[in-house]
Amino acid sequence: MDGIHDLGGRQGFGKVDVGEKEEAFHSDWEARAFAIVRAMSKPSNWTLDKFRFTREQIDPVNYLSRPYYDQWIQSYAALMVGSGVASVEELASGKSSGAAVDLGTPRGPESVAAEKDHAAAQFERPYDAPFKFEKGTTVRTLPHAHKGHTRLPSYVRGHEGQVIEVRGAFIFPDESAEGVERAEPLYTVAFDAGDLWPGEDLDHAVHIDLWESYLEPV
Amino acid sequence: MSADPQKETGDIHHELHSHLPPEPALRVKAMESLLVEKGMLDPATVDAWVEAYSEKIGPKCGAAIVARAWIDPDFKARLLENGTEAVKEMETAGWAVAHLRVIENTDDVHNLVVCTLCSCYPHAILGPPPNWYKMAAYRSRAVREPRVVLEEFGVTLPDDIDLRIWDSTSELRYLVLPQRPAGTEGWDEERLASIVTRNSMIGTHRDLDPSAGSA
Numbered sequence: 001m002d003g004i005h006d007l008g009g010r011q012g013f014g015k016v017d018v019g020e021k022e023e024a025f026h027s028d029w030e031a032r033a034f035a036i037v038r039a040m041s042k043p044s045n046w047t048l049d050k051f052r053f054t055r056e057q058i059d060p061v062n063y064l065s066r067p068y069y070d071q072w073i074q075s076y077a078a079l080m081v082g083s084g085v086a087s088v089e090e091l092a093s094g095k096s097s098g099a100a101v102d103l104g105t106p107r108g109p110e111s112v113a114a115e116k117d118h119a120a121a122q123f124e125r126p127y128d129a130p131f132k133f134e135k136g137t138t139v140r141t142l143p144h145a146h147k148g149h150t151r152l153p154s155y156v157r158g159h160e161g162q163v164i165e166v167r168g169a170f171i172f173p174d175e176s177a178e179g180v181e182r183a184e185p186l187y188t189v190a191f192d193a194g195d196l197w198p199g200e201d202l203d204h205a206v207h208i209d210l211w212e213s214y215l216e217p218v
Numbered sequence: 219m220s221a222d223p224q225k226e227t228g229d230i231h232h233e234l235h236s237h238l239p240p241e242p243a244l245r246v247k248a249m250e251s252l253l254v255e256k257g258m259l260d261p262a263t264v265d266a267w268v269e270a271y272s273e274k275i276g277p278k279c280g281a282a283i284v285a286r287a288w289i290d291p292d293f294k295a296r297l298l299e300n301g302t303e304a305v306k307e308m309e310t311a312g313w314a315v316a317h318l319r320v321i322e323n324t325d326d327v328h329n330l331v332v333c334t335l336c337s338c339y340p341h342a343i344l345g346p347p348p349n350w351y352k353m354a355a356y357r358s359r360a361v362r363e364p365r366v367v368l369e370e371f372g373v374t375l376p377d378d379i380d381l382r383i384w385d386s387t388s389e390l391r392y393l394v395l396p397q398r399p400a401g402t403e404g405w406d407e408e409r410l411a412s413i414v415t416r417n418s419m420i421g422t423h424r425d426l427d428p429s430a431g432s433a
Contacts, residue, residue, distance in 0.1 A: 008334030008385065009362045013355040016370050022416060024272050024345050029243035034346060035267035036250055041258040048389075052336055057227045062235060068337070068352045070242035073249050077238070078230045086252060088230075092237045094248030100257035109266035122316050123389040151387040153334050155361065170388060186388055193383075197362055204381035206361050209388035 001053070001147055002154060004060035009155035009197065033069035037076060039111075041103035046079055048121070049177035053149035054078050125183035127169030132212055133187055137163045139215040141189075149177035152214040155196060156206070160218055161189040164207065172211055185212040276345035280393060281414035283308060283343065285407045287320075288398040298322060301393065305343070315342045315391050322395045323424065327380045330368070330421035331392045332360035338386035340393050344416060351420065361385055371422040394421045401428040408432075 007013075025031035055075040058066070066074065080086040085101050133139055143158035151173045165188040172184040189210050193202035238245050253259035283305060287294040297304040301318030318340065321329045333339065334357050339347040350356050359367050361383050365375060375381060384392045396418040402410060413431040417423035 005335055007354050007357040008332075010354070010358040011362075013353075013358050016355045016359070016367055017350045017353070018371050018422075020348055020350055022277075022348065024276055025268075026349070027243070029246045031268045031272065032250065032264065033242075033246045034271065035264040036246065036253065036259065038267045039259055039263035040253050054227055055336070058231050059228065059235075062231070064354055067242050068349065070245060073242070073245050074231065074234060074238075077234050077245075077249065078227055081230045081234070082227060085258075086256065088233050088237050090252055091234065091248060092239070094251035096252055096255035100255075103258055106258055106260040107263050108260055109262045111263060112266040112270050121389075124317065151335060153385065153387065155334070167388070167390065173388075186390075188390075190382075193362070200362075202362075204364055204383060206383045206385060208385045209390055211388075 001056055001149060002145065003056045004063045005056040006154050008153045030067070030069045033073050037072050039107060040076070041101075041106050043083060043085070043103065045179045046083070047176045047179065047181075049149055049171075049173040050179065051075055051079065052173075053177040054082075056149065123171045124168050125171060125181075127183050127185065131166060131185045132217070133163050133166070133185070133215065135163055135166055138218045139163060139187075139189060140218050141210065142214055142216065146174070148174060150174050150214075152210060153208070156189075156191055156208060156210075159191055159195055161191040161208075163187045164190045167209065170211070172213070174211075174213075186210070187212070187215070189215070271345055275342060277414075277416035277419065278411065279308075279345075280340070280343045280416070280419045281411040282407070283320075283393070284395060284414045284419065285410035287395055288410055289407055294395075297395070315340050317388075317390045318343070318393060319390050320393050320395050321382070321384065323397050323421075325397075326378075327382065328375055328421065328424060329382050329384060329392075329394045330360060330364055331384045331386060331394060332357060333386040334358070334361055335385075335387060338389075338391065340391040343391075343393060344419060348416075368422065368424075371417065373422065373424050375424070394419050396424070396426055399426045399428050402431070405431070 055071055058071060077091045081088055090097055138160055140160050141156050145152055167186040169183040170186040172182050175182050186209055188207055191206045193204045193206055254261055287297050297320050301320040323329055337347055337352040364383055386392055409431050413426050415423050418426055
């Protein structure tokens with residue numbers, strides 16, 4: 001989706017707020033919002049990519065202006081409405097007008113400490129087919145994306161880069177956002193900034209993780 | 219899903235925006251109450267996550283990893299080879315990150331981490347990211363004019379340095395291993411960890427200051 005979220009290389013956003021106070025949360029509601037998202041029960045088809053795609057569809061004005069954790073809550077609210085878990089009216093009032101949702105007993109506080117003993121979510125998957133590219137291969141990214149979720153940023157589309165690492169086979173986000181789990185080889189690809197933005201006298205490299213179907217052989 | 223899921227979700231966002239209270243704090247409060255009523259949330263678990271991320275998980279976890287890598291060359295080699303596995307050796311490393319990649323700064327290389335598409339960040343090791351990491355100015359500019367961005371953070375890089383920007387588009391999480399500064403010879407791990415800043419592990423800080431260390 002060619003949305004406002006695809007910010008790499010865009011211009012006009014001004015300086016970075018480097019004076020921000022260094023603390024985990026700047027207000028109680030931020031901490032609460034962050035923790036609610038960690039603690040809440042979620043249907044299994046609410047994948048991380050589905051959540052990301054939902055956030056990408058917040059309208060551009062709100063995407064750029066509403067606080068970050070407010071957008072998390074907005075996105076989970078949209079997922080709840082879209083999945084029939086809650087209505088807009090219920091989310092506005094905070095009061096349930098229907099039956100409880102059967103997603104099992106919500107996780108208790110002991111789940112927080114227990115998470116330390118488990119690996120966080122694993123996105124790598126077994127994969128039997130051969131990998132198309134190897135370290136050192138020059139590849140070209142697709143010139144365009146599609147209207148769904150994708151992790152191929154617009155600023156690298158249609159450019160040549162070099163595979164610097166083969167990472168393994170990982171869940172493909174474009175399909176995961178639609179509830180389909182399929183793994184695909186993932187590569188870290190290096191681009192010369194001078195190729196991405198010619199004429200700007202740039203000498204750095206941009207390294208990006210890209211899935212195999214975003215790439216074509218050169 | 220209908221034929222045009224994009225429109226559908228966009229419509230839901232608009233409807234929510236016009237009906238939910240404008241104040242974020244009120245939206246969050248309503249969401250929490252509703253989730254509890256729906257049987258989808260235990261408020262005590264929310265309290266426990268707030269406590270974990272306010273007190274236990276944060277930049278000091280990353281700093282401990284960096285200090286260990288400075289002191290123990292074998293650990294450093296394991297960390298650069300497979301960050302996920304190496305971090306499991308740490309008692310205080312925070313929560314697990316399933317796919318951790320540690321990238322090393324040297325005299326000739328500087329690394330900078332960004333997520334241009336959202337805000338991917340090694341939460342479990344550095345805590346929640348700063349706002350600037352999630353905002354448009356950093357996300358748009360870090361890949362295109364990183365030297366200018368770094369100047370805003372007070373970092374001036376040598377002209378001939380190999381500058382590498384890492385755009386976190388996948389589930390790999392990147393952590394910068396900053397250089398150990400001179401003047402820290404003989405320091406123990408804890409003292410070394412005290413000079414490691416959060417920004418140095420993102421790449422928006424480069425030269426760590428030994429005088430900032432606790433004795």
